[in-house]
Amino acid sequence: MTETRVPRTWQDGAAADLAEAARQLGRGSVLVVGDAMLDRYFYGEARRMSPEAPVPVLSLQRELSMPGGAANVVRNITAVGAAAAFVSVVGDDPAGSDLTALIGRQSGVEPWLLVQGSRVTTVKTRFLAHGQHLLRADTEDPAPLDPRIAERLLRIATDVMSATTVTILSDYSKGVLAGDIPARLIEAAHKANRPIIVDPRGYDYRPYAGADVIMPNRRELQAVTGLPAETDEEIVVAARDLLSRFGIGAALVTRSEHGMSLITLAEAWHFPAEALDVHDVAGAGDTVAAVLAAGMAAKLPLAAAARLANVAAGIVVGKVGTAAARQDDILARLEPVSGNRAKIVSRDVAVEQAERWRRRGWRVGFTNGRFDRLHQGHVHLLEQARSGCDRLIVAVNSDASARRLKNGGRHIRPEADRAADLASLSSVDLVCVFDEDTPLTTIAALHPDLLVKGSDHAVADIVGADMVEGWGGTVMRAELLPASSRGNGRLPSSHAS
Incomplete structure (x- = not known):
């Protein structure tokens, strides 16, 4: 078994090699199945308190709507130039229509958004003043899908899987990937000989058994395995326990300010955090999943795809709101101009x-x-x-x-x-x-x-x-x-x- 601590900069031409790898990110196609959300941002000024309650009065100046959740994974895939297919479910409501329109306007996306009439589209609404969050209001329905909608989703995803290179399950615990849906999609990926990545939620990983790559954060890894997960060595031990327990090929563990660790049963790599300036961590995990999948779809070595995902995460946390890392952003970080x-x-x-x-x-x-x-x-x-x-x-x-x-x-x-x-x-x-x-x-x-x-x-x-x-x-x-x-x-x- 080998373990490598990868430096922040790559020596002896390796940075150029990684930049060349970044140029390959647009060569593949990725299927995303998961919970679609609508992220709404209301920006304004708060210069006085309400006479009705001890809360600030926000004078609204502008509104911004963005694809969120699994839809943000799709956005990040296309940002690096790869093609994406998206299978998800929205409600029969204005938010669902807005989200469908936003996704439909993205180039390089093949959307398969099913509508469930009794369902509420997940919306996260944020109110901001002077760069600070005042409030977040959520609308959601985390119940499992209607069985008929679930079967349609599985049929469509299985068909689309054969036409794409890699599949991501983006689970936000909003119902789309409830029950046995993840297990059935992982089985379908194996039959189609397609690698499958899981960005999980919660602490029950049995539905994700057999995935090729899983992406827990440090806290999730610790909770699922019951093992400490602070140091590099502890991360490796806990991740290998998880891989062995659930028959998973590799774990990409996100570790906040400590970067990421990629672990298989044979090897381990540790990537220091790449962020130059942290403004907003919202959506960083989506970016990691997207770039990792795009790299795998381009047939890059898993470690190279993970390195690029780490670089991309450092870029998006320096942006504002639910952001995406474009291929040009990644190349600019790897080949900076002065x-x-x-x-x-x-x-x-x-x-x-x-x-x-x-x-x-x-x-x-x-x-x-x-x-x-x-x-x-x-x-x-x-x-x-x-x-x-x-x-x-x-x-x-x-x-x-x-x-x-x-x-x-x-x-x-x-x-x-x-x-x-x-x-x-x-x-x-x-x-x-x-x-x-x-x-x-x-x-x-x-x-x-x-x-x-x-x-x-x-x-x-x-x-x-x-x-x-x-x-x-x-x-x-x-x-x-x-x-x-x-x-x-x-x-x-x-x-x-």
Whole structure:
């Protein structure tokens, strides 16, 4: 038997090997069977107490709905580029319709969502102010499925299993995986020669007997086996007891701030926590299950898939709310960029960073343009914009968008060069590229507190001004330099590298 403590960074080219493994995550397909939930977030400000009771009054500013539970596993699978099939049950209610629509809009997903008329869709509603949770309200029906619905679910899952590479059972104890359903799905996976992963709940693991991989956390491992599970050595002993007792191939034990441990009867690996900054641990287990499954579906070695899952978990706990780790996020962690290049991000990354800044109480500003030839006039506008906020995000038109706006006119400098010019400025905190003709979609996603355009634009003509003012933000018409002082060409290379 061998046991390895894997360092935080991999030496002798191993980091590059792991990055190459991350690029393979989109090669497979994963079936997810489990409890679908709707995660709702209500954001606002709480500046006074209620006169009716000693509770804060939340002045609502915006609402966000996300797929949760097993549906969040699906979201994380597609985020790393793999295909997903999803078999679950929702209620015949508005929440079920909303959840079905959210899942249906995801690319790369084949949804099989059955509707049980007498059932209530599980909804977790969170109320937040100034980055802090005030209250969570749950609606759920944890009763087992109607027997007829359960049989339909088993038939569909068994059929879909043969068309996918790996199966995950995502059990949140909300009824979808109650009774003998897990055992029957594990038997079907064995017959189809498909590996099956279980993300369990509770302390009775008999229904999961025979799984290829199980994912208990440290407390669950200790409760199920009755053995101590604090140190590396104790984790290995307890996990092997669990594997032997239930005929399971491997255990990936999540250990909070101590990382993860992957144990088989022959080997053990311990991965230190990868989190750089912890904001929200919600959904981290879903990410681990998703990346592990995507790695197994891509035929990666189990230890490599677990390493990538550990890296992904470190990414999502640094995001806000029920988040996903994209393949680009994982590669950025394994192959970090430095200097100004780190400011250039995708729109999705910019949205997540803006939310983190707002949770710190920082005011987020936004402006946009082609910025084809960066000149002193641009710099002056951007400096004014930055003076009105704590962090400034600049969106630049993509090459295709800029050409459309130019109607096929003169040559446009490549978007990468224009983004690099902007990223070199100290007044700019993030740069993202948008492909639409207007920045309206980007503004709606970023939800800035400040929208900035030049004073040659009337407020009524500024794209997104009504939207920003509608959620309590402000619009700034920045002073423009006289045309004679703007300069005709690019800034010196020290400002445009």
